[in-house]
Amino acid sequence: MRLLFVLGFSALCATANAEEPPKVDPPSPVPPKAYAKEARPEIRLADPNEPTGKGRFEFGSYGRVSVASDLRGGTGRSTNIVSHGPRIDEESYTEFELRREDEWSSGFHTRVVTSLALFAPFFHFSGSLDQRVGVRNLYAQASAKNWSLWAGSRMYRGDDIYLLNWWPLDNQNTMGAGGSYRIDHGQSDTTIALHAGMQRLDNAFQAQQIQSPIPFGITSMAVTVLDRPRTIETFKFTHVMRGSDARPVLGNANGGLKFIGYVEAHQLPAGSFRDTTLQQDKPLPSDWGFLVGGQVTFYTGKRDTYASLFVRHARGVAAYDPLAVPSTFAFDRTTQGTAETQVALATNIELGPITLPMAAYLRWFRDASPTETSLYKYDEGAIVARPHVFFSDHWGIAIEGSYQLRRHAFLDTKSGGPLTSSILKGGIIPFFSPAGRGTFKRPQFRLIYNVTSRNEGARSLYPQDDAFASRAVEHFLGAGAEWWFNFSSYP
Template structure:
């Protein structure tokens, strides 16, 4: 982002107004607020009450987060679906990774505000051929989400790579690696540093078939490849990685119910090293352990989501979801299996164009290892909301919310301290979270 500012500063001042008006767009998602736990007084800002630690199961207790996006139109922007365009997009994200407030920029804390570059890519469209799109860089390469669970599902392939799309067909090649995972790093001499490193290549094909009435079907296929990397020791022993692979296949149906209402249903299967998806992870977040050969031959996963929104005129909206993730590794042990699920519903009563009453109920479960009992939790939230931009829609922003959430944990969740909230406050079968939050996007 600093490079982009330097580029702007190099432009003569007389040209700034024209550049900003004609070529530059700035958008942003953000949330910021306050939080208390009435019964313990512990600091819980951003400490999720959900069993997986993600926002699946309710997102009201999410911490501060800022995500501005800068889009520069390299070609002058013209209206029309077939108008040629070349855009540069950059999205830095800022969040307090240790639960502190986003307003704290000081190094007085061991883990202050974190800044990451989520997107930096160039996209070209309709240049050689109408409907042809080409992109390269790092981007949010994903589709729809369950917003009330802050969960991009089915085809969340956000990462670094490049792709080409024409009409309903979308192809991409992505790269994935890690500095810490033993799946990508091998310490040959035991000195604590990685002597062998490798990367995963992910080949993606997607196709969207549109039907009359706004309905559509979406097909997804992925192929993952991890190459072998071997090294010979002085005694002739060969160590390192064996090559492995995996694949994903999925289908998603979108039903347009009119008046802004819809129902989305998806199922995705992942095999071998592409069995990721647990707790909202991506397909390359491989679950479980390898077999004795270091391979994920029998690893597998299933992810299923049903998400719908129904608007009852201008008086009430109901948004609900059901999410299931099942996965197993390749070690052939009872413990090398996991299951998590969540069902939730948020109702919004439009008391006034500017006053909405939001209520939410969720039930979730987590079995992190196949031989352990399933931990469960129930959450109930009430959130009076002021909406300064008049609108009777669940998508109208900004929101100014005051909310209270009560969570009820079973004995297995309490014993395992399954949620970050419990890890902070301590074992308790009932939890309280009182907060105020501003959320905006534009």
């Protein structure tokens, strides 16, 4: 039962997580290489002077570590109320990647990738030695000139929207296998990628173990009685057109266009959850869903200037992130009837000492519950811009402004209309960028100040004893750093 129903804000949070990346911070992006001239991920080969059959180890990392005050004597915390809110006040998170690269005399290239993620709080803050660690990558990949194969446990992702810390199209976290094939047309290339994977989250929607008496003797052992892995198949078609002096793309000789078509299919088998108090089995019928989406990206090839449009529509269980759990259902305990539509825009313009990343998205989510009013039927959106001004090659200031809103099909008894929560944020980020100018140059050392104005609807989402339930204005004053290097999360 607990998978279904807990009311109040805790449930709201649970559900918010249900259709978006899980509460644990998702790994953060690497620089948007998708916009670089070579759309296909660059594989770092072994030194060609080395004998074949030998290789080397590589180390890469993504990380953001910051600490902040709320200027009231407490710690600063994120105020977001939408699924993909601006990241200015996000929590710390880091990943370490250890990678083995080999090139074989046969001409094949292989890599074995291990990525460990560490989730806040860290020891120096909490004093706790129980660090939360996640294995985000553990797979091997083989590739040749035009194709690649991989198998294992993998973050499997497309392009991100940095300002929202979000992968709006493909963002899989499964154990499985996949492959891609690339056709080079000269000034353009086409890549087809397939992937099939499985995950069975440790919760009462997908998995349950109970103690059962052993057949001989007197004791018990754990037996899995609910085993509902979600199987996910993805298909991705990518076509990249690169400009040249002879044939510029939208007037850019170094620019290009990227078109992506993307499809997911999700299946959940039937199962049965046992109420161990009553010794009653609750049937959970089989379920399924699909997702279709597309992306168009234009990049100038000059610094990291680009613009992307993402569109996706999902039905059934595919409307829920694979690392999340549906919390509301149709009467037959399936997710049939759930629908999600998203449209997102992201851009980054870099001109001289100024860079301007911006992002916006709209999302319409409808759960499968049979009632017209539900906290889990809602519209939401966010818009954010973070212009940077570099006073020199390494020092600058960024200013971030954002607005986010979520409107639930849930009665606000005060207004008589839908419960509408909104947040307006404004922040300033003086920074130091040793790697030079650019929105995505890292590492970046920052001071951050952000102020958030929260409307009554936003406050109403929190339990009454939470300070966020009563405070209309929040401050976040902190310092931190963000880095990434030599990281291979992209397929």
